[in-house]
Amino acid sequence: MLFLNKSEIQKLDQNIIQTSVKKAYEIASSKDYNMPDRMHLSDGLNSLLLMPCFSGQYFATKLVSVFPEAVKHGQPSVNGVLVLSDNISGKPLAVMDGAAITAQRTGAVGGLAVKLLSPEKVRAAGVLGAGVQGFSQARYLMFNRRIETLYLYDLNPQMVENMIGKLKQEFYGVEYVISRTAEELVEKSRVIIAATTSHSPLFKAKPESLKRKTFISIGSYRPDMQEFPDVVIESADDVFVDTVFAIEESGDIVIPLKKRVAIREKIKEFSILLEKNTYDDNKTIFFKSVGMGLFDLTVSSAIYEIALKKKIGHLIDF
Numbered sequence: 001m002l003f004l005n006k007s008e009i010q011k012l013d014q015n016i017i018q019t020s021v022k023k024a025y026e027i028a029s030s031k032d033y034n035m036p037d038r039m040h041l042s043d044g045l046n047s048l049l050l051m052p053c054f055s056g057q058y059f060a061t062k063l064v065s066v067f068p069e070a071v072k073h074g075q076p077s078v079n080g081v082l083v084l085s086d087n088i089s090g091k092p093l094a095v096m097d098g099a100a101i102t103a104q105r106t107g108a109v110g111g112l113a114v115k116l117l118s119p120e121k122v123r124a125a126g127v128l129g130a131g132v133q134g135f136s137q138a139r140y141l142m143f144n145r146r147i148e149t150l151y152l153y154d155l156n157p158q159m160v161e162n163m164i165g166k167l168k169q170e171f172y173g174v175e176y177v178i179s180r181t182a183e184e185l186v187e188k189s190r191v192i193i194a195a196t197t198s199h200s201p202l203f204k205a206k207p208e209s210l211k212r213k214t215f216i217s218i219g220s221y222r223p224d225m226q227e228f229p230d231v232v233i234e235s236a237d238d239v240f241v242d243t244v245f246a247i248e249e250s251g252d253i254v255i256p257l258k259k260r261v262a263i264r265e266k267i268k269e270f271s272i273l274l275e276k277n278t279y280d281d282n283k284t285i286f287f288k289s290v291g292m293g294l295f296d297l298t299v300s301s302a303i304y305e306i307a308l309k310k311k312i313g314h315l316i317d318f
Contacts (some may be wrong), residue, residue: 002304009100009303014143017299017308018060018108024298025112025271026241027055035293036268038245040222047222049080050211053293058304059087060297062098062303066221068197076132076309076315078102083107084300092318094304103136104289105299107254109242110193110216111140113287115202116273118191118214123148126189128182129196130154130163133218137193139165142171143263146160151189153179187212194227199251201229210235215283217252221290226251238278241269246290253288280289 027033033055041048047066053059064080071077080098085091111260125147126136134154136177141147148165152160157178164176182203188193192201195218210232217227233239233256247267270287271278276317306315 001092001318002307003178003315003316004096004303004307006097006100008307008312009097009104012104012303012306013016013110014108014140015139017104017303018111018140018143019030020298020302021072021108021112022107022274024026024079024197024292024294026272026297028294029271029274032056033294038249038293040249042222051291051293051296054087055294055297055299057087057091058301059086060293060300062101062293062296063097063231064102066197070227071131078132082296082300084304094307094313096300096303099132101296101300101303102291103132105117105295106133106218106289107136108299109291110137110195110218111144111291112214113240113270113289114141114191114193114214115144116277117216117279117285117287118145119281120145122190124151124189125149126151126179126185126193128153128185128192128194129219130156130159131195135166135196137165137195137216137218138167141191142167142174145191147174147220149175149188151177151179151185153185156276158227173278184212188305190214192216193218196227197225198227199225202227203229205229205231207231207235210284212282212284215287217250217286217288220250220252220288223249223251223254223282226255228252230256230259230261233286235284236266237283239267240273240285240287241267242270242287243292244269244291245292246288249290250288290315
């Protein structure tokens with residue numbers, strides 16, 4: 001059995017990861033998969049997620065823990081393990097760092113949304129949240145767009161400084177700006193990505209200040225979590241979700257629907273854009289991702305095949 005750690009997964013080509021995410025959307029449209037509902041257990045603020053998925057040659061099972069307060073103890077808020085198995089015999093083929101897979105594939109989910117839901121000419125963008133996922137979102141944002149100025153905001157300024165240091169090693173010639181407030185970031189950015197564990201909206205805004213912008217929410221994975229104020233989804237011309245589960249799982253969708261400031265019929269699955277990209281530069285766009293096991297399956301299977309070919313990772317006896 002093959003073991004792949006965090007550093008080995010992080011070194012892989014971003015194009016491979018994003019192409020695998022696109023493949024997941026294509027499989028989702030074809031319905032050629034078996035993905036049970038994600039099992040979500042809560043213990044106070046902490047969560048345990050179990051995400052299995054079967055399709056074609058493989059099946060994947062990811063177990064992820066999300067402990068928002070872990071950062072106070074110098075640990076990442078997301079940890080986990082992913083097991084990739086043969087879908088004929090059931091034999092385990094690989095064990096991978098689940099947090100690294102999550103960071104990469106979720107970054108690519110955001111990146112693909114940037115690619116299809118924002119103008120190619122966008123040069124100023126912002127990321128709310130400077131944790132592991134904020135960093136991954138920034139990487140895939142700049143993989144898809146030639147960003148000249150990247151605005152960053154987090155309640156912990158030191159985390160932003162650390163994030164900028166890492167981004168500078170990979171993306172040169174970009175001006176990195178630490179915003180004083182989330183409102184300032186939103187005002188100056190054309191694309192705004194949120195990757196936080198916030199239970200309340202990160203900023204306040206008026207409808208006129210949101211026009212022609214693209215908002216991407218990555219962090220709110222529970223009904224009691226909300227990154228963007230209701231006015232964002234209320235003002236959006238188009239609302240997309242990576243999976244219909246988002247309508248029940250994310251407070252960025254659930255709360256506006258309960259308040260009736262959002263219309264259920266307005267919400268569309270992102271996969272329809274793969275067949276026909278209907279992006280309009282004059283529209284205000286809102287995209288919400290909560291993730292799905294199918295992303296983990298396509299990404300981990302692609303990583304596994306590349307690792308075997310390039311002899312990456314460590315073979316261990318099971």
